[in-house]
Amino acid sequence: MASDGGSGLSIHPMDQFIxxxxxxxGPVGMFTITNVTLWLxxxxxxxxxxxxxxxxxxxxxxxxxxxxxxxAYGFVYKMVEDVSGKEGLKFFPYIMTLFxxxxxxxxxxxxxxxxxxxSHIAVTALLAMGVFLTVTILGFVKNGxxxxxLFWVSSAPLALRPVLAIIELISYFxxxxxxxxxxxxxxxxxxxxLKVFAGFAAVGAIAPIAIFGMIxxxxxxxxxxxxxxxxxxxxxxxxxxxxxxxxx
Amino acid sequence: xxxxxxxxGVETVGQEIEAGMPQLDFSTFxxxxxWLLVALFAIYFILSRIALPRIGAVLAxxxxxxxxxxxxxxxxxxxxxxxxxxxxxxxADARTEAGRIVxxxxxxxxxxxxxxxxxxxxxxxxxxxxxxxxINEIRAGAIKSVEEVATDTxxxxxxxxxxxxxxxxxxxxxxxxxxxxxx
Numbered sequence: 001m002a003s004d005g006g007s008g009l010s011i012h013p014m015d016q017f018i019x020x021x022x023x024x025x026g027p028v029g030m031f032t033i034t035n036v037t038l039w040l041x042x043x044x045x046x047x048x049x050x051x052x053x054x055x056x057x058x059x060x061x062x063x064x065x066x067x068x069x070x071x072a073y074g075f076v077y078k079m080v081e082d083v084s085g086k087e088g089l090k091f092f093p094y095i096m097t098l099f100x101x102x103x104x105x106x107x108x109x110x111x112x113x114x115x116x117x118x119s120h121i122a123v124t125a126l127l128a129m130g131v132f133l134t135v136t137i138l139g140f141v142k143n144g145x146x147x148x149x150l151f152w153v154s155s156a157p158l159a160l161r162p163v164l165a166i167i168e169l170i171s172y173f174x175x176x177x178x179x180x181x182x183x184x185x186x187x188x189x190x191x192x193x194l195k196v197f198a199g200f201a202a203v204g205a206i207a208p209i210a211i212f213g214m215i216x217x218x219x220x221x222x223x224x225x226x227x228x229x230x231x232x233x234x235x236x237x238x239x240x241x242x243x244x245x246x247x248x
Numbered sequence: 249x250x251x252x253x254x255x256x257g258v259e260t261v262g263q264e265i266e267a268g269m270p271q272l273d274f275s276t277f278x279x280x281x282x283w284l285l286v287a288l289f290a291i292y293f294i295l296s297r298i299a300l301p302r303i304g305a306v307l308a309x310x311x312x313x314x315x316x317x318x319x320x321x322x323x324x325x326x327x328x329x330x331x332x333x334x335x336x337x338x339x340a341d342a343r344t345e346a347g348r349i350v351x352x353x354x355x356x357x358x359x360x361x362x363x364x365x366x367x368x369x370x371x372x373x374x375x376x377x378x379x380x381x382x383i384n385e386i387r388a389g390a391i392k393s394v395e396e397v398a399t400d401t402x403x404x405x406x407x408x409x410x411x412x413x414x415x416x417x418x419x420x421x422x423x424x425x426x427x428x429x430x431x
Binding site: 031059066093 | 268269270271272273275276277278279280281282283284285286287288290291292294295296298299300302303304305306307309310313
């Protein structure tokens with residue numbers, strides 16, 4: 001978002017991620033209205049437009065927007081049902097929230113001059129921690145101490161079980177880290193690469209290559225935007241399944 | 249050039265840009281987390297209160313409509329089959345009826361025709377009997393005339409030959425000759 005040179009090779013691929021106040025200069029406090037606020041709000045508006053305004057007709061034979069809304073509903077509903085089982089459907093609104101937020105944040109972040117909220121560790125870490133805490137608390141509330149069976153691989157030889165338990169425990173606590181960094185890393189890397197290509201496009205001789213490169217990377221980023229949302233959601237479903245049915 | 253722009257950035261935005269990734273600028277974390285929570289709660293509220301129940305209802309309604317339509321179509325199909333059966337039956341009945349009527353009519357016509365033919369035959373028979381009678385009369389008349397002519401002629405011939413015309417003898421001779429001819 002910040003000034004980006006214009007001529008020569010003054011490429012600042014990370015400047016687009018800077019959090020800054022929307023009105024005036026000053027420190028970024030907790031309640032300051034920043035570009036993060038704006039683009040998060042736009043995500044909310046996009047969700048509202050698709051899921052509420054798009055379905056206001058409640059048509060039995062759906063129009064275009066309603067079809068997309070129903071497609072998203074069916075897609076996530078089936079995912080939750082298939083991966084987490086029938087019991088997981090209680091969490092369908094929560095998972096739908098995650099999916100729609102990430103999808104819209106990713107796609108809005110791909111608009112030129114926009115701000116990609118999901119490229120920030122703070123955002124994705126909160127999402128991942130939310131999932132981690134939900135799943136852990138749910139696991140203990142629902143299964144009590146049996147939830148610890150998740151770490152005690154009863155199908156392995158007895159001698160190996162303690163070792164496996166340590167590995168399982170570590171992998172369990174690494175989950176939120178990988179969950180959040182996967183999303184933020186993908187989005188951040190893609191946007192940074194786009195910015196680098198854009199910087200090279202300012203140089204006459206290699207501009208055509210850079211522009212074609214940008215087109216290619218942009219197409220890839222469109223794919224990544226959806227796939228990362230899908231991956232985040234399906235992993236959430238998988239973790240939820242672990243919490244509901246901790247047996248291996 | 250690069251240092252110039254970077255320096256400019258430092259002035260307006262903050263000191264952390266030079267440090268590298270803005271993602272690791274922890275001073276912006278409370279802001280991001282606060283607004284993200286607001287956004288997530290807003291989306292969750294929108295979805296769980298309005299959008300998801302609505303879409304679920306629409307999908308259920310569509311499923312219901314489709315099921316109803318299929319059932320209605322099934323029923324209509326059954327009715328169509330029934331109607332076809334009824335039609336076929338009516339057609340077969342009509343055919344039988346038509347056949348019956350044709351046969352009856354044929355029988356009627358045949359009877360009438362027989363009557364008429366019988367009557368005509370009787371008339372023809374009466375007429376021919378009458379005609380035969382007339383012919384017989386004519387024939388009898390003719391034979392009588394021939395007898396008379398023959399008798400007269402014989403008498404004349406006998407007289408011409410110088411004989412005595414015995415009327416009774418001539419008559420019997422002519423009669424016997426005529427009988428022989430008639431045979």
